[in-house]
Structure formats: structure tokens, C-alpha cells
Amino acid sequence: MTVTRFYNAHIIDPSQAIDGIGYLDITDSHISAVSLGQPATDATCDKKIDCKQAVLAPGLVDMRVQSADPGAEHLESLATLLAAAAKGGITALACLPNTRPVIDEASAIDSLCLRASRIGGPRLYAYGAATKGLEGAEMAELGLMAEAGAIGFTNGTSAIANSLTMRRLLAYTSMLDRPFIQHCEDPDLTEKGEMNEGETSTRLGLIGMPAEAEVIILDRDLHLLRRTGGRYHVAHLSTRAAIDAVRRAKAEGLAVTADTAPPYFLLNELAVSTYNTAFKLSPPLRSEDDRLAVVEGLADGTIDAIASDHMPVDRDAKTQPFGPAAPGASGVDTLLALSLTLVHQNHITLSRAIELLSLAPSTILDIDGGTLMPGASANFMLFRPDSSWIIKGADFASHSRITPFESHPVQGVVDMTYINGEQIYPVTALD
Amino acid sequence: MTTPTPNAHKGQSPAEAVRLSSRHLLGIEGMSPLEIRALLDRGNHFADHPTDGNSVALHGKTIVNLFYENSTRTRTSFELAAKRLGGSVLNIAVAGSSVKKGETLLDTATTLNAMHPDILVVRHNCSGAARLLSQHVDAAVINAGDGRHEHPTQALLDALTIQRRIGRIEGLTVAICGDIANSRVARSNIHLLSTLGAKIRLVCPPTLLPADIQHMGVEVYTDMESGIADADIVMMLRLQTERMAGTETPSQREYFNLFGLNQDKLNRAAPRALIMHPGPMNRGVEIDSAIADDVEKSLIHIQVEMGVAARMACLEAISLGAL
Numbered sequence: 025m026t027v028t029r030f031y032n033a034h035i036i037d038p039s040q041a042i043d044g045i046g047y048l049d050i051t052d053s054h055i056s057a058v059s060l061g062q063p064a065t066d067a068t069c070d071k072k073i074d075c076k077q078a079v080l081a082p083g084l085v086d087m088r089v090q091s092a093d094p095g096a097e098h099l100e101s102l103a104t105l106l107a108a109a110a111k112g113g114i115t116a117l118a119c120l121p122n123t124r125p126v127i128d129e130a131s132a133i134d135s136l137c138l139r140a141s142r143i144g145g146p147r148l149y150a151y152g153a154a155t156k157g158l159e160g161a162e163m164a165e166l167g168l169m170a171e172a173g174a175i176g177f178t179n180g181t182s183a184i185a186n187s188l189t190m191r192r193l194l195a196y197t198s199m200l201d202r203p204f205i206q207h208c209e210d211p212d213l214t215e216k217g218e219m220n221e222g223e224t225s226t227r228l229g230l231i232g233m234p235a236e237a238e239v240i241i242l243d244r245d246l247h248l249l250r251r252t253g254g255r256y257h258v259a260h261l262s263t264r265a266a267i268d269a270v271r272r273a274k275a276e277g278l279a280v281t282a283d284t285a286p287p288y289f290l291l292n293e294l295a296v297s298t299y300n301t302a303f304k305l306s307p308p309l310r311s312e313d314d315r316l317a318v319v320e321g322l323a324d325g326t327i328d329a330i331a332s333d334h335m336p337v338d339r340d341a342k343t344q345p346f347g348p349a350a351p352g353a354s355g356v357d358t359l360l361a362l363s364l365t366l367v368h369q370n371h372i373t374l375s376r377a378i379e380l381l382s383l384a385p386s387t388i389l390d391i392d393g394g395t396l397m398p399g400a401s402a403n404f405m406l407f408r409p410d411s412s413w414i415i416k417g418a419d420f421a422s423h424s425r426i427t428p429f430e431s432h433p434v435q436g437v438v439d440m441t442y443i444n445g446e447q448i449y450p451v452t453a454l455d
Numbered sequence: 456m457t458t459p460t461p462n463a464h465k466g467q468s469p470a471e472a473v474r475l476s477s478r479h480l481l482g483i484e485g486m487s488p489l490e491i492r493a494l495l496d497r498g499n500h501f502a503d504h505p506t507d508g509n510s511v512a513l514h515g516k517t518i519v520n521l522f523y524e525n526s527t528r529t530r531t532s533f534e535l536a537a538k539r540l541g542g543s544v545l546n547i548a549v550a551g552s553s554v555k556k557g558e559t560l561l562d563t564a565t566t567l568n569a570m571h572p573d574i575l576v577v578r579h580n581c582s583g584a585a586r587l588l589s590q591h592v593d594a595a596v597i598n599a600g601d602g603r604h605e606h607p608t609q610a611l612l613d614a615l616t617i618q619r620r621i622g623r624i625e626g627l628t629v630a631i632c633g634d635i636a637n638s639r640v641a642r643s644n645i646h647l648l649s650t651l652g653a654k655i656r657l658v659c660p661p662t663l664l665p666a667d668i669q670h671m672g673v674e675v676y677t678d679m680e681s682g683i684a685d686a687d688i689v690m691m692l693r694l695q696t697e698r699m700a701g702t703e704t705p706s707q708r709e710y711f712n713l714f715g716l717n718q719d720k721l722n723r724a725a726p727r728a729l730i731m732h733p734g735p736m737n738r739g740v741e742i743d744s745a746i747a748d749d750v751e752k753s754l755i756h757i758q759v760e761m762g763v764a765a766r767m768a769c770l771e772a773i774s775l776g777a778l
Contacts, residue, residue, distance in 0.1 A: 218582075223667035227484065229582035229604030229639060232666050299583030343561055345581030347602065 026070045027051050028445070031063060033075035033406070037082060038379040039395035048080055050402040053444040058396045075406055078439055081378045082394050083115025083146075083403040085385040086359060087283060088205075088259055088331035090181075090352070091136070091148075092424070095124025100336035100423040102136075106145040108356045108422035110449040112332075113405035113438040115146050116386065116393045117356070121153035122180035128153035128164040130172035137173055145448045146441075147403075149175045149391060151205060154193050160184055163192065170200045175389045176257070178205035181306060183241045185211050191248045198254030203281070203388060205257045206245060208266060209307060210237040218347050220293045220308040228296065230346060233308055239265040246273050246280065257388060258282040260333055262307045264317035271326040281388045282326065285333035285355065286362035287428055289318040295428065301342045301349035302428045305333075308351075309428075322380060323371050329384040330377075332359040336424035354417065354424040361434035364409055368435055374409060402445035411437040470496035472512065473768060478777040479589045479596040480769055482605035483646040491614070491650060494768045498615045502764035506539060512771040513542025516573040520546045521563070521588075522599070523579040528734055528759065529599050529608075533576050536766035540774075545572070560584060561591050568592045574773055577601075582639075595773045603637050609733055610643035612765035614651065616758050617688060620729060625652035628725075630676075630683045632658040632714060633692030633741055634703075636665045640733045641692060645671055658682030660714065662703040663694075679713065679720050686724045690731040691716055691742050699740070707740050717743040721752075729754050 031047040035058060046060035049069070086109065092099035109117050119136065121127035127136060133150045140148035152174035156162045166177055177197050183206055184190040197204045214233040219225050221232025242258060246269065249256050261267055261284045273280045287305055292312045295303040303309055321327040335352030342349050363381055366372045372380070386394030393403050415432045417425035441449040473493040475486075483491070501507065518537040522530050530546065537544045547567075558566075560579065567575065568591075575594045577585050582602030589596040600606040617624055629648050635641045635657050645668075649655050655673040657664070669675055676682030683689050699707045711717075721728065730746055730753045738744045747753055 221666045223670045226665040226668050227642070227671070229602050229642060231603075234666075299586055340559075343587075344559065345579065345584040345587055345602075347581045347583075 025051060027056065027068055028071045028073065029063065029069040030073045030075050030080055030406070032077060033080035034077050035060065035080050035396065036375050036378050037396040038375050038383045039082070039397060042396070043375045045077060048396060048404070050445045053402055053446070055396055055398050055400050055402050057398055078406045078408050079374065080404060080406050082382040082396055083405050083441060083443070084113050084360060084381045085389070085391070085393050086114045086117040086332045086334070086356060087329055087385040087389060088285070088333050089117045089119050089356065090335045091119045091123055092336040093123070094136070096336070099338050102140050102148070103143050104421065104423040105356070106140060106143055106148065108420060109146040110441045111421045111438060112356045112358070113360050113407055113441050114356060115403040115405065115441060115443050116149065116391060117146055118149045118151060118175060118389060120178065120180045121151050122158055126153050126158050127151070128156050128158070130165065130168040133169050133172040133174050146443060147392070149173070149389065151176050151178045153177070154179045154184065154204065155189070158182065160186065160189065163196065166196055166200060170202055174202065175391060176203040176205050178259070179207065181207055182211060183207050183209050187244060187248070190245060191252060194245070194248055194254045194256065195252040198252060203255040203257045205259050206241065207259050208238045208241040208245070210240045213237040213240065217308070219296050219304070220310050222293060222311055224293045224296060228299065230296070235263040235265065235310060235314060238263045238307065239269055242266045242269050246278060249278055249280070255279045255281070260285045260288060260307060260331070261318065261321065261327055262288045262310050263314045267317045267321040267326055271321070274326065281328045283329035283331045283385070284318050284322065284327050285331055286359065287333070287353070289315060289322060290362060290365060291315070291428060296346070299346045301344065301346055302353060302426055302430060304346060304349050304351045305353060305428065306351040319366065319371050322366060328380070328388060330359070330363050330380045331385065332356050334422070334424070336422070337426050338424070339426070342426050353426050353428050354420055354422050357420040357422050358415055358427060358429055358434070360407065360438060361413070361436035362429065364436040365434065367409065403443050405441040406439045408437050408439060410435055413437060470500045472775060473497050473772040474775050474778045475772050476778050480607055480773055481586050481589060481596065481598045483607045483610050483643045483650070484605065486650070488650050491611070491647060494611055494765070494772060495615050495618055497768035497771070498611065498761070498765040499619065501767040502615065502619065502761060505764065511541045512774050513537055513540040516542045516774055517571070518542045518544050518574045518576060518770065519567055519572040519594070520544060521567065521575055521577045522547065523577075523584075524600070526578055526599070528762070529578065532759070532762040533599060533766050533770075536763050536770055539763070540767055540770055542770070560588065564588050564592050568594065574770065597769060597773055600639055602639065603642070604639050605643045606639040607643050608762070608766050608769055609640050610647040611769065612758060612762045613644055613690070613731060613733070614647055615761045615765050616731065616754050619761070620754060620757070621687070624648060627653045627687040628656065628685060629653050629688040629690060630656045630658055630686040630724075631690045631692065632679065632682065632716065634663045634694045634698065635659045635668065635692070636663045637695070638692050644690065645673055649673070656682050656686065658714070660704055663698070680723050683720060683724045686728055688729050688731060689716060689721065689724055692733065693735065693737060694741050696737070696740070711740055715741055715743065716746055718746065721746060728752070731755065731758060733758070
């Protein structure tokens, strides 16, 4: 039995409302003590680490990551994804089922999670495809996937368009007590769409996707949810109307949660003005008013979580005219620092940021993490929230180096990441 | 130095070759009125002197016409303009080229770049393609139409046509009618004509109107008769037939009825209103043949003629490099 003490740390744990200088003891793979102030005695410690007032917080739980592995390993392998996550302070990540083959049966869940655990590092979880082949028609074997460890169900990067299919999926997943994660985007309204619809799309001659495409699907789903029960989660919320709808649904008591991703609270559609395809994302970057609504939603609790929305894309897919260029960008390397922008701009507290990035997603997905409670697995990270750096895709640990935040100055540097009491970043252990 | 040429706005003296502030000609948006006027003056000069013996601006230079969309009019117009200026022209036809074999725009650009052309004239079905190309080749790039974005030389030739016929652009009321949403010609004309002080009206069904276009300083009409009332210029746009099959509009018949230009509707315009069309025309769909062919009213053939002159001015300006 080995006890390691992290002292002189700025401990932040929203699950216990801890926010101040203190210490954390881990005994082997679990947290054994956490407290504010100076430890009374250090006689029982095998090892002591002076955190020099760096923030010690539960590891981040990234609830929306796309793995290119299996199927497109040239874009990113599980190994680089997990290494990048560890570097980003992420201790758990949830992968979308839109791999090749699609994760639409139990063995695929098993395979992905097992391969990730062999690599080690952050814990990888998988969503199951809601429909076979993600085609939006036939229900996949949700029950068997749930038994194999699927933490939720989703149709990945497309919404379930058919209302009857959606009704059945909500009803069926309610039986399994797993959330349904919806990418709210009406496929007809956004057909051939290239960017958010508005003056910018008109000036650029790009085909617009109206903001209403988000709330239309969301509103329909909320009506269905009242009838079916179950848990419904909206992924990467990006428009004011949809955020308002989630706010109303929560007030009504519906089991609705939501996340967003850094581009939607830091950027708006004007970024597309030079046809830079790094800004082609799904959903598209919205208007400034929508961006402000996302910030408000994060501050007032309407939006529960921030996810990286990591999507590996290579240069070939991006070095194209805007229309045919692939949407998506890398995210795990920058999740923490970009989210901390909200703290530095005084929209939210540091503790709220940790809640958004760690406690809330682990609660929504009902997975281990998000807390420094004694007895919990020792999944945490240490970071300096004020240390500045400039984002450079070329320096990413992820093999996917396309980012809409190239050359963007940020603050927040991860010093160490621990899983089950083991340091996984930096890889060379400190003594 | 912002004045493109010393005598750009004097009008009377023979226009001199123009130099622009940008190395490429990617769009009208952002060009200054002085630059536009200088190009028009120079185009006017070339219109009067189509085989200006002194003009050897492109002598020894290679111009590549890279057309990813079919075009007869624009491609031949650029070719003729380049040849009149003494340049060598290479036409890359899309059919049968490596483009059809899956080569990307930039692979093609890199290949062409190795041949060291001086000017690339590009047409592509994607908005922003000309700009993308300009970022990856050494040659100067002229946008000959990119998706729904811009078609700057078309706007210049349209303005040159109007200028020569009416003598001015400022204060004119121009009604642009038809498929605005999918038209790069409309966008470039809105930028150019409003920069030079014309009043722009757009006339189209709401399904062919792009979002928030009012912010570009135009008035929008869905009723053709009021839209062209007292207009000095009626500019008709082509509507692709597949957009009249129950999608954007119900049928060709209904479209012509509501938005086609016939004598009845034209009677609402200013007494000496002129008709323009960038071509190719759908006769009987967006424009009545009798009007299109009326030499008193229709500028359609003059537009084609001015195309060469305007493009000579552009090619010459681009060949001289940015200021």
C-alpha cells in the first residue's frame, strides 16, 4: 500500500464544493483523503508532491469524441487519441459510433474498449449506434450493446429524421436507462448546406443552413420525450432558439441535458469569411447572437457540459474549396485551455468550468470520474490556469492537427494527469 | 498610393493601363470606386481600339484558362482578349483531363504551377475556389466565376456596357431579376453597381432570394411589375430549368408568367429602359424572344462585345502586378 500526498494544491472539486488550497492523498489507485488547508501530519506518506498551488481537479470527461480508429487509422489511431487526451487532462472520453465498421453491435463496443484498455491511459467509453449502420431506419441491438458497456446511444453526426423511429428509440432507451444523444439538425433544411445561413453565407455565395434546423429537431424530440420518458441529451448546442428550448424543458422537469463545444462559445460565422476550411464544422459556426446565447447557457446552467467534439480530419480533406471540404476539427488537445477562456473572461468560475468539463459529463453518462471524493478512483489532473501558450496544430499530440484555433492565444497548461493513481502524463514519471 | 492611375477618373483623356491594389482579381467586393472606374475607362479604350497596335501587354506571357464548368462565352472572351494583347493562351478543358480522374483542384494547380503560367483564369462550381487557388499558385489568378460567389469580369463588362450606352452609372435604377440565390453575376453586379452609385433592386420569388441580402444595400421585390417600375436597366438572370420543376418554383409556365420579361411588364420600366442578360438565355422562360432581340432595347449582344474589352483591361492590369 503506497500513499502519495499532493500538497499545496489549489483543490477544485465541484462535487464536494471544495475550492481552495489544500491537499489530496491517494492510496494506490484510489483517493483516500482530500482537504483544504495544510495537512496535520505527513508521517504516513510514502511520497509527497508539492503542487506549488497549481489547480488539482478531477480529470476531464470528454463526452463527444470521434475516433477514426477503426476504419480511418491514417487520420488518427487510438494510441494518438489517448495520448492527446492524457496531455489535455482528459481521463475519460466517450467515442461516437461512426467508425468503420459502425459500432452498432455488442462485439464492436467490446473490441473498441478492449483495444483502448490495452493501450492504457484515459478510459475510453463507447456510444452505441442507435440504428443499424447509422442509417436512421432500423433499430440496432441497443440492449445487447448496453450489456456490453455502451454508455448511451446516438446516430452520431446525423439526427434521427423519422419521428416514429425517434419515438421508438426514446422509449426503448428509457428501458435501458441510457441517454439518447441527438445531433439536432434537420437533414432536409440543411441539405447541401455549407455554412450558417445569413448575410455571410449570402456574401460568400455558400449554401446556408438555417439556425432553425437545430430547434426544429429539438422541439420535436422534447414533445416525444414527454410521452416516452427516458433521458435525452442534446449534443453541441449552437443556437439561441435551441438553448431557450432546453431552458424551458429543464424548467418543466424533463430529463434533458446538453453540451456544447469550444467553437460555439468562442467563434462565430464571420470566421468563415476567408473560406478557411478549418472553420467548417458541424453544426456550422453561428451568428454572434447565437454565440452569446451559448455563453449565457453555460453560465446559467442550461448547458450542462463542454465536450471537445474532436473529429480527426486531414489536410487533404480540408485543402479544398469550402463546399466539398470535410467538416470537423481536432479538439482534445485544446479542450481545457479553450474552455478556461470563459473563466478568464469572467463568464464562469473556475469551479463551474470543472463542473462543465468533468462532473456534469460523468453524471450524465453515469461513469466513474468527476469527483475527488475519498474512495473514488484517483482520476485527476494538475494544471496552471494562467499559463499562456499559442495554439499550433503542428504541436498537437493528436495526429489530427486541423484546428479552427490555429495561432489563438490561450491560458491553461496541464502539468500532470493521473488515472487510477498512475501518472499517465507526462509519460516520464516525476520523482 | 491609392489612385490606380493618374487619369483614371478624368474620363476624357485616353485611359492608361491600370494597376490594381491586389495581385489577383477574385471579386468586386472590396474594390475601390477608383479602381473600378479605371478598369472601365481602360475597357472603354479597348472597346474603341480592339486591336490597339501599341498594346503588347501580354507579349511573352502565358495565360491558362482553367474551366471546371462548361462555358463558351466567357472562355472564348478571355482567350480573345489575351490574344489581342499578345499573350499565349492555353485552354484546359475539363472533359478528358485529369480533373475527371479524381485529381483535386490543388493537385491540378500544382501541376499547372510547374509550367509557370503568368495568369490563371479559373472558373469553378465551388464558391471560394478562385481564392483557394490563388493561395497555392505563383501565377496571378482571375476569377472567371466561382460557384455562387462572384463573377467580377461579368460585372465589369455589364458596367462598361451601361456606361457606353447611357454615359453614367451613378443614379441609375437597376433591377436584377431572377435566380439571385444561385447567381454570382448578381452578387458581383450588386457590389459593382452600388459602389458606383446605382440603386439596385432585386426581383425574384422568395425561394430564390438569399438570406439577409437586404444588408448588401438592395431593395427586394417579389412583384415584377413594381420591381421594374421606372427602372433604367432591367437585368435578367438565367434560371436553371431544374429549379422550375416544383422545387424553387412550380413550373416554367408559372415562372414566365410571374417573373419572365415580356412587353407588358417592360412597359412599367422607364421609357427608354434597357435590357441585359449575362447569357445563355432561356428564351420564353425568363425573357420573351422579341425583347431579347430588340436592338433598340436589348444590350445583350453589346454585352458580349464588351466582354472582350473589359477582360483586356483586366488581363492587362493583372499582368502589370499589384501596386
